[in-house]
Amino acid sequence: MQESPNDLARRLIDVARRDGRRSLDEAAAKQVLAAYGIDVPRSVRIPLEGPMPGALADLAAPYVLKIMSRDVLHKSDMGGVRLALADALAVSAARADMTNAAARADVRLDGFLVEEMAPAGHDIVIGAFRDASFGQTLMFGLGGIFVELLKDVSFRICPIQRVDACEMIAEVRSAPVLLGARGGVAVAEARLVDLLMLIGGPRGLLEDLADELAEVDLNPIIVSATGAVAADARFLLTERAGHGD
Amino acid sequence: MATDRPARNAVLERFEPLFNPRAIAVAGVSAKTISQGNTFIRNLREAGYQGAIYPIHPSESELEGLPAFPSLADTPTPVDYVFVAIGAEAVPALLRSGAGRVRIAQVMSSGFGANVGGRDLSRELTAAVQSAGMRLLGPNCMGTCSPRGRMNFIAGGVDAPGSVGVMSQSGGLSIDVLRHGRYRGMRFSGVVSLGNCLDLGPNDLLEYFLADPNTRVIGAYLEHVPDGRRFFEQLRAAQAAKPVVILKGGRSAQGQRAAASHTGSLASDDQIWRAMARQTGTVMVDTLEQFIDVLAAFETSEPLQVRPSARVVLFGNGGGASVLAADCMAQLGLEVSPLRPETVAALEQLGVPPGASLDNPIDVPANILQRERGGLARRILSTVGAHETPEAIVVHLNLPVILGYRHVDMLGDLMQAVIHVRSQMASRSRLLLVLRSTGQPEFEERRSECVCLAMQAGIPVFGQLSEAAHALAALHGHASFVQSRCQSTGTEIRSCPSYHTIGTATYAGQRSIA
Numbered sequence: 001m002q003e004s005p006n007d008l009a010r011r012l013i014d015v016a017r018r019d020g021r022r023s024l025d026e027a028a029a030k031q032v033l034a035a036y037g038i039d040v041p042r043s044v045r046i047p048l049e050g051p052m053p054g055a056l057a058d059l060a061a062p063y064v065l066k067i068m069s070r071d072v073l074h075k076s077d078m079g080g081v082r083l084a085l086a087d088a089l090a091v092s093a094a095r096a097d098m099t100n101a102a103a104r105a106d107v108r109l110d111g112f113l114v115e116e117m118a119p120a121g122h123d124i125v126i127g128a129f130r131d132a133s134f135g136q137t138l139m140f141g142l143g144g145i146f147v148e149l150l151k152d153v154s155f156r157i158c159p160i161q162r163v164d165a166c167e168m169i170a171e172v173r174s175a176p177v178l179l180g181a182r183g184g185v186a187v188a189e190a191r192l193v194d195l196l197m198l199i200g201g202p203r204g205l206l207e208d209l210a211d212e213l214a215e216v217d218l219n220p221i222i223v224s225a226t227g228a229v230a231a232d233a234r235f236l237l238t239e240r241a242g243h244g245d
Numbered sequence: 246m247a248t249d250r251p252a253r254n255a256v257l258e259r260f261e262p263l264f265n266p267r268a269i270a271v272a273g274v275s276a277k278t279i280s281q282g283n284t285f286i287r288n289l290r291e292a293g294y295q296g297a298i299y300p301i302h303p304s305e306s307e308l309e310g311l312p313a314f315p316s317l318a319d320t321p322t323p324v325d326y327v328f329v330a331i332g333a334e335a336v337p338a339l340l341r342s343g344a345g346r347v348r349i350a351q352v353m354s355s356g357f358g359a360n361v362g363g364r365d366l367s368r369e370l371t372a373a374v375q376s377a378g379m380r381l382l383g384p385n386c387m388g389t390c391s392p393r394g395r396m397n398f399i400a401g402g403v404d405a406p407g408s409v410g411v412m413s414q415s416g417g418l419s420i421d422v423l424r425h426g427r428y429r430g431m432r433f434s435g436v437v438s439l440g441n442c443l444d445l446g447p448n449d450l451l452e453y454f455l456a457d458p459n460t461r462v463i464g465a466y467l468e469h470v471p472d473g474r475r476f477f478e479q480l481r482a483a484q485a486a487k488p489v490v491i492l493k494g495g496r497s498a499q500g501q502r503a504a505a506s507h508t509g510s511l512a513s514d515d516q517i518w519r520a521m522a523r524q525t526g527t528v529m530v531d532t533l534e535q536f537i538d539v540l541a542a543f544e545t546s547e548p549l550q551v552r553p554s555a556r557v558v559l560f561g562n563g564g565g566a567s568v569l570a571a572d573c574m575a576q577l578g579l580e581v582s583p584l585r586p587e588t589v590a591a592l593e594q595l596g597v598p599p600g601a602s603l604d605n606p607i608d609v610p611a612n613i614l615q616r617e618r619g620g621l622a623r624r625i626l627s628t629v630g631a632h633e634t635p636e637a638i639v640v641h642l643n644l645p646v647i648l649g650y651r652h653v654d655m656l657g658d659l660m661q662a663v664i665h666v667r668s669q670m671a672s673r674s675r676l677l678l679v680l681r682s683t684g685q686p687e688f689e690e691r692r693s694e695c696v697c698l699a700m701q702a703g704i705p706v707f708g709q710l711s712e713a714a715h716a717l718a719a720l721h722g723h724a725s726f727v728q729s730r731c732q733s734t735g736t737e738i739r740s741c742p743s744y745h746t747i748g749t750a751t752y753a754g755q756r757s758i759a
Contacts, residue, residue, distance in 0.1 A: 129512035131473070133472070135473075147507065155519070155520040156520045164523075164524055217507050
């Protein structure tokens with residue numbers, strides 16, 4: 001019998017906890033997202049050194065190379081992400097660079113992840129925070145400077161309904177960008193609503209894992225006219241498994 | 246939420262000893278001075294309380310002209326409600342003495358605070374009420390005002406019972422609400438000071454006021470909600486059937502959470518309360534003045550039989566005030582849009598002398614307004630009401646100017662005109678009144694009379710146009726919420742109206758309140 005998304009997620013969380021980790025690594029986080037119906041880039045783990053695994057050939061170039069390290073929360077801030085690598089050779093060269101950089105920065109590497117690059121679109125951010133009093137809360141915003149500098153985000157308390165999803169999108173002042181303002185890609189609102197519901201809705205990811213997840217950052221999810229792909233995912237676990245506040 | 250009848254009745258029954266006690270015991274009454282217990286009894290009498298009052302005192306046999314009893318076990322009858330104003334250390338023992346004979350205790354005493362001694366005493370107090378089988382309000386609170394029980398914890402008696410139910414985690418603010426409310430002609434179903442919420446808290450009072458058939462509007466001043474999750478679920482289940490107005494204190498202090506993620510660093514108290522407001526139709530306000538204004542607006546409002554349109558017609562003698570009001574309304578997502586051509590034509594038929602502006606905002610100088618003993622004002626407003634269905638008409642009068650016309654009772658005439666128009670419009674449009682004045686004594690007495698007159702006629706009165714605008718925006722937001730949620734109940738909505746009006750200036754959801 002196929003494992004339910006809830007069971008899969010809890011299994012991966014158990015692994016992380018037994019490992020003494022307070023977060024899921026990126027590959028595990030994306031497995032959870034995929035189980036809950038959110039597209040993630042196809043990916044392959046590659047070893048710290050040595051030949052590329054045959055599975056790499058299944059992915060379409062260009063590639064993204066990312067480090068996997070328990071020491072690093074914000075990969076792109078310290079050169080832990082390389083985009084637009086044309087072929088396996090480029091991946092290999094980038095891997096060598098990043099390994100050296102990590103050693104110089106005293107960062108422990110758990111591995112490397114190669115991903116297909118997501119189709120171009122708009123960066124959005126979906127996040128969650130487990131409030132001590134109100135429980136799981138859901139956040140939406142546009143990525144990049146909109147969330148980082150302008151703090152142009154909206155929140156709702158979970159579980160949300162579709163009307164809540166619509167309203168929280170419209171509440172964000174930069175939302176017109178998603179409509180194709182300034183000649184950019186126009187995103188169908190139903191797609192954004194679906195995403196928010198998959199994560200924060202009545203049978204969504206946050207409701208299932210309410211007691212395990214302290215904070216979630218899905219930043220960015222790249223939405224285009226044809227789909228939405230979670231390019232990065234961070235799941236921070238609660239202090240003690242299975243216990244309340 | 247208690248939606249079924251037996252559950253609702255259980256909730257109402259639980260609070261009956263608080264709002265309609267048959268016997269009240271008071272601890273903290275002195276033979277020699279006027280202490281808090283003495284004051285409490287005097288205020289109770291002034292309010293016209295009809296039930297038994299039992300002063301509790303270890304040694305005195307008579308206090309405040311009443312027989313006194315050494316403990317709660319010695320009262321002639323069981324006690325519905327005990328008011329406690331003795332030293333904190335003595336409170337647990339006092340309440341234990343009432344085991345099985347007391348329904349609700351309201352403890353004014355402080356000293357149960359966050360320091361080590363306070364925390365121990367808190368635990369003792371909680372244990373005492375649990376073993377004694379009573380519920381607890383407080384500690385560190387001021388009391389309860391219940392007009393129907395003829396109880397008040399402040400001097401000045403009670404007014405007729407009304408429909409506004411208020412809970413407050415600040416005793417001082419609960420007094421402000423009572424005093425401002427009286428001045429504004431508001432009528433309360435109850436005002437409860439909650440104190441530290443060791444036992445009964447916001448969840449319980451919310452449940453009560455939602456179930457209470459006398460309460461139509463609920464107000465809450467809150468600083469800390471112990472069970473926020475349940476509070477949210479209660480509000481969501483209530484589906485904004487009764488407007489709930491929340492003044493939340495401490496949103497700036499409890500700002501950022503300690504967080505490792507981007508989301509965590511952005512999740513503030515302010516964000517979460519705003520989220521709750523949007524999801525439940527609850528109205529958040531920022532100041533005490535707004536709290537009173539919005540409660541008064543909801544108290545007098547009826548459900549409109551038309552869709553909430555956000556259109557406002559302004560009428561008054563203001564000049565610049567009208568112009569500024571239109572600006573203020575626009576900022577809040579309300580439209581002061583031009584009148585329809587047929588309305589303007591009809592108004593022009595009324596023979597209004599030059600000097601008045603008959604488009605929206607309708608501005609009529611006082612010397613024209615005084616014509617026909619208020620008859621011209623009445624005809625203008627009736628004409629507007631006949632041809633337009635704005636969500637609200639806001640009538641604003643500059644009192645010092647109007648009261649300057651001494652040869653006629655211009656203010657009285659205008660009040661009658663406004664009250665008449667209000668009864669004509671009833672469930673099609675709201676009517677709000679702004680009586681602008683300086684606060685100087687020569688205008689205050691007449692103003693107060695008009696406020697009470699207006700409130701009795703279902704017209705809320707405000708001091709400034711900006712205040713009326715804010716209250717109106719709250720009314721509109723609440724009505725819009727109820728309407729939009731009714732539309733989407735039961736079916737997945739395919740298209741989200743709000744998404745397609747992104748960027749348009751009048752999108753109501755982007756206002757700064759609620």
